Amino acid sequence: MGQRSANETIRHAVIGTGGMGSNHAGSFAAIPNCEVAALCDLDPTRLSGVAAKLPNKGRVKTYDDYRRVLDDKSIDSVSIATCDHWHTPIALAALMAGKHVYVEKPCAHNVHEANLLVKAAAQYKKCVQHGTQRRSWSLHKALVKALREGVIGKVYTAKVINNQLREPIGRKPVSAPPAGVNYDRWLGPAPKHDFTENRWHYNWHWFWDYGTGDLGNDGVHHLDVARWGLGVGYPKAVICSGAQYFYNDDHETPDTQTVVYQYESCQILYEMRLWTNYGIEGGEENAAVFYGTEGMIVDGAKGVTVMRIDKRPVTITGGKESNFADFIAAVRVGDPSKLSAPITEGAISAVLCHLGNIGTRLGNQHLEYDPVAQKITQCGGREAEANRLLTRTYRKGYELPYKG
Numbered sequence: 001m002g003q004r005s006a007n008e009t010i011r012h013a014v015i016g017t018g019g020m021g022s023n024h025a026g027s028f029a030a031i032p033n034c035e036v037a038a039l040c041d042l043d044p045t046r047l048s049g050v051a052a053k054l055p056n057k058g059r060v061k062t063y064d065d066y067r068r069v070l071d072d073k074s075i076d077s078v079s080i081a082t083c084d085h086w087h088t089p090i091a092l093a094a095l096m097a098g099k100h101v102y103v104e105k106p107c108a109h110n111v112h113e114a115n116l117l118v119k120a121a122a123q124y125k126k127c128v129q130h131g132t133q134r135r136s137w138s139l140h141k142a143l144v145k146a147l148r149e150g151v152i153g154k155v156y157t158a159k160v161i162n163n164q165l166r167e168p169i170g171r172k173p174v175s176a177p178p179a180g181v182n183y184d185r186w187l188g189p190a191p192k193h194d195f196t197e198n199r200w201h202y203n204w205h206w207f208w209d210y211g212t213g214d215l216g217n218d219g220v221h222h223l224d225v226a227r228w229g230l231g232v233g234y235p236k237a238v239i240c241s242g243a244q245y246f247y248n249d250d251h252e253t254p255d256t257q258t259v260v261y262q263y264e265s266c267q268i269l270y271e272m273r274l275w276t277n278y279g280i281e282g283g284e285e286n287a288a289v290f291y292g293t294e295g296m297i298v299d300g301a302k303g304v305t306v307m308r309i310d311k312r313p314v315t316i317t318g319g320k321e322s323n324f325a326d327f328i329a330a331v332r333v334g335d336p337s338k339l340s341a342p343i344t345e346g347a348i349s350a351v352l353c354h355l356g357n358i359g360t361r362l363g364n365q366h367l368e369y370d371p372v373a374q375k376i377t378q379c380g381g382r383e384a385e386a387n388r389l390l391t392r393t394y395r396k397g398y399e400l401p402y403k404g
């Protein structure tokens with residue numbers, strides 16, 4: 001698809017109509033001259049529930065197999081709001097089918113997939129936007145500009161806070177999947193495993209076969225802001241410490257995690273405590289904090305607050321513009337360079353999450369990753385295992401459609 005006039009309708013499809021996918025459906029439908037023409041989910045109850053809320057209800061096509069969405073030549077773009085383990089397989093297939101792609105964070109379930117996605121986006125010359133929406137907010141564009149201009153002097157450390165109470169999930173027995181659900185396709189590339197309620201909607205986040213823990217879930221948002229604010233990409237080393245101190249249930253992913261991303265001239269700290277909701281740095285539960293030689297900035301739910309040592313008041317303001325509308329504007333002109341949250345940036349932030357998780361899972365290691373060779377070069381003697389975790393074994397019939 002080339003350039004489109006402002007009046008032409010972009011036909012969009014949402015794949016995955018759960019908590020976030022229902023938000024996608026409503027938000028894309030609200031963009032002028034964008035129609036949510038198709039929806040896809042493996043859970044028929046969710047699918048029909050979201051379809052019934054759309055302004056074009058009765059006309060919107062519904063599918064349980066994303067490949068049928070991709071077969072539809074009239075669809076221009078898709079957004080992917082499935083569980084993490086399905087993001088890249090669907091995104092790659094969509095690019096190969098000629099669609100523009102909005103992919104939820106983290107864009108990939110492992111480092112190899114993130115790298116493939118960047119390559120495929122460039123090869124097929126399509127817009128691929130990442131669901132780290134702060135990149136589209138004028139508030140955060142103003143924050144990054146102020147940091148570059150030295151509003152708090154030279155910044156040597158950014159801290160990402162993820163302090164929130166996530167209740168234990170208990171232990172759920174094997175049971176039958178809900179009626180009408182194609183659970184085998186839900187598992188897709190992941191290993192075969194009996195259905196349990198915990199391995200299903202939302203709680204899949206806490207199982208390595210489908211999710212990426214809370215580092216890849218909530219952590220990635222402010223990790224992306226920290227990296228953007230500091231103007232850095234891949235770290236030279238990743239120092240990991242994490243465990244399950246709080247949970248004694250079906251959780252596989254840590255409840256406590258501290259990761260230090262070391263760069264030539266600064267560092268990013270990721271601090272995660274899922275057993276408390278007391279805020280820090282002014283009461284924030286999820287935030288990016290920048291520490292400079294002349295002050296600090298807290299970017300969290302309460303807004304962006306600048307505290308200079310000399311007490312000079314500085315305010316940073318701006319809006320929270322839609323990442324979805326930003327994507328559709330780029331799709332309309334067929335120009336990936338117009339994206340605010342391009343996959344080239346999203347992939348790096350996703351890789352940082354994966355490296356932090358690999359180092360934590362393999363015994364809290366000091367890890368080094370070579371982004372050119374796409375290999376882990378150091379991981380406390382466990383390099384072979386670490387490199388295996390850069391990818392996964394895809395279940396037969398669910399191999400990646402694009403090899404790079």
Ligand SMILES: NC(=O)c1ccc[n+]([C@@H]2O[C@H](COP(=O)([O-])OP(=O)(O)OC[C@H]3O[C@@H](n4cnc5c(N)ncnc54)[C@H](O)[C@@H]3O)[C@@H](O)[C@H]2O)c1
Pocket residue numbers: 015016017018019020021040041042043046064066081082083084086104105106131132133185186188200201202203217
């Ligand atoms: N950007 C944000 O602020 C934000 C916020 C919340 C969630 N998310 C992301 O959105 C994604 C979905 O999260 P959620 O909380 O909505 O999870 P969820 O479990 O509520 O929803 C996922 C949906 O995808 C469906 N699904 C799974 N595999 C599918 C497939 N192959 N084809 C079609 N449908 C499939 C499931 O049936 C389910 O309805 C996650 O990757 C999450 O990280 C992003």
